[in-house]
Amino acid sequence: MLGGTAFLSRAVAEEAVRRGHEVVCACRAASGPVPQGAGHVALDRSGAGPAEVRDAVGVGWDVVVDVARQPGWVRASVAALPDAHHVLVSTISVYSDTATRGGGPATLALHEPLRSDEGTGDPADADPAAAYGRRKVACEEAVAEAAGHWVVRPGLLVGPDDPSGRYPTWVRRLLDSAPGERVLAPGDPDDPCQVLDARDLADWLVDGAERRSTGVVDAVGPPTTRAEALAAVARAVGATPTWVWADTAFLLERGVAPWSGPGSLPLWLPPDLAGILAHDDAPARAGGLRVRPAEETAADTAVWLSTGPDVTLGGLEGSEEAALLTALASLRP
Numbered sequence: 001m002l003g004g005t006a007f008l009s010r011a012v013a014e015e016a017v018r019r020g021h022e023v024v025c026a027c028r029a030a031s032g033p034v035p036q037g038a039g040h041v042a043l044d045r046s047g048a049g050p051a052e053v054r055d056a057v058g059v060g061w062d063v064v065v066d067v068a069r070q071p072g073w074v075r076a077s078v079a080a081l082p083d084a085h086h087v088l089v090s091t092i093s094v095y096s097d098t099a100t101r102g103g104g105p106a107t108l109a110l111h112e113p114l115r116s117d118e119g120t121g122d123p124a125d126a127d128p129a130a131a132y133g134r135r136k137v138a139c140e141e142a143v144a145e146a147a148g149h150w151v152v153r154p155g156l157l158v159g160p161d162d163p164s165g166r167y168p169t170w171v172r173r174l175l176d177s178a179p180g181e182r183v184l185a186p187g188d189p190d191d192p193c194q195v196l197d198a199r200d201l202a203d204w205l206v207d208g209a210e211r212r213s214t215g216v217v218d219a220v221g222p223p224t225t226r227a228e229a230l231a232a233v234a235r236a237v238g239a240t241p242t243w244v245w246a247d248t249a250f251l252l253e254r255g256v257a258p259w260s261g262p263g264s265l266p267l268w269l270p271p272d273l274a275g276i277l278a279h280d281d282a283p284a285r286a287g288g289l290r291v292r293p294a295e296e297t298a299a300d301t302a303v304w305l306s307t308g309p310d311v312t313l314g315g316l317e318g319s320e321e322a323a324l325l326t327a328l329a330s331l332r333p
Contacts, residue, residue: 007161008089008154009067011202013038019206026057045070046117050079063087063209071138072117078146085148085212087205090140092153092218092279093133099271101192101278102223105153105216113138140216150213152205155220155279156267159197159297160304162311166259166266167195169315170230171301174239183241184321184328186258186268187248189227192278193267196221197297204289213287220279221291226267229294236298246328254324256316264314 009025010033016023017037024039034040043056045068053076064081067089068074078086095108114134143149158167177183201219227243234241248270257264258273269276281289316324 007163008157008198008202010035010161011199012065012205015199015202015206016209019210021206024057026053045073045076048073048076050076053077053080057081065089065205065209066139066143068139069132069135070117071113071115071135071142074139074142075145078143082147084146085150085209086143086146087150087152087209087213088139088143089205090136090151090153091133092155092220092276094137094140094153095133098273098275100275102280103275104218104280104283110137113141115141148212148214150208151216152201152208153216153218154196154201155218156195156277157198157201158195158301159199160300161309162198162301164260165311165313165315168301168305168311169260169266169313170233171237171298172305172313173315174230174234174241175237175302175305177239177241179240180242182244182325184265184316184324185226185230185243185245186251186256186265187226187245189225189243189245191226191268192223192274193226193229194221194223194277194279194281195229195267195294195297197292200289200291204284204287207288217283217287218279218281219284219289220281222281223278224294229267232294233298236295237302244325244328246324250328250331251324254327256324261314263316263320265316266314 013023013025014035017035023037024041025034026041026043028042028044041056043053059081061081061084064077064084065087066074066077074088094110095103096111097103097108100108111134114131115138140151143151156166162168173183196219204219230243251265252270255263258268258270260266
């Protein structure tokens, strides 16, 4: 395992250990507890060439699972361990088309690769978020040099240990709601929504590593609607909200941010980005991806939140939501 010990990386390591595999997490510093039974090798991959990678992790490994976002790191790992089967955890952010629904590797265009780990001087590459997808395209190019490789492009990952705060924000909001309380919901109830429990992806990544899967595939959950996704969270935590839906124009005009962060309504995207939450899940299902019920993911996330994790939740402040609900009521007969 080349990468940190947070969220997906830790879930993959835990599952591999559970199945009896020898696992070493190679990263600069463990960002969380190393799973019991796994080792940790301190490796600063910034500027580390093949020799440094090989010296740190040794040779003879059967599989490398890499979560790197810097193409130079992937090039070094492939050169250091050429006989291993390389599994690259990429992202659907490699696609330049964010509007088309039901797309996937065979139909969606990619960003132009950004092969440099450093800034290029182009203002468009100075923003880490803008450069992320382009560098992941270059990471995919780099891992293709391995004799055996599998590229997996996850969509939105959720569940316990989720550091983004997107999905946990809704779990917390509904946990805190009173019976029948009016809760602001973004966009249209039928807007697409698609999430995948990181633990299900971890299981599948280990499955694929064991059988030496190859090719390129999107790792996404079942397509559903935002109304059903939020309803599943409500059922899981025993909430009975009264949903009040606000359309995209209303929210944008009042400065509500989509997706994540303070002042946002997570899991909501404008139409030009709606394809991000509506990829074709059939290839992953055909390849053996098994998905647990949405209610189980929400319930386990609620348990995790009860432990007081160090995670910053997004969403609206109570006063902000109340003001928006009042504004909506004034516009409706």
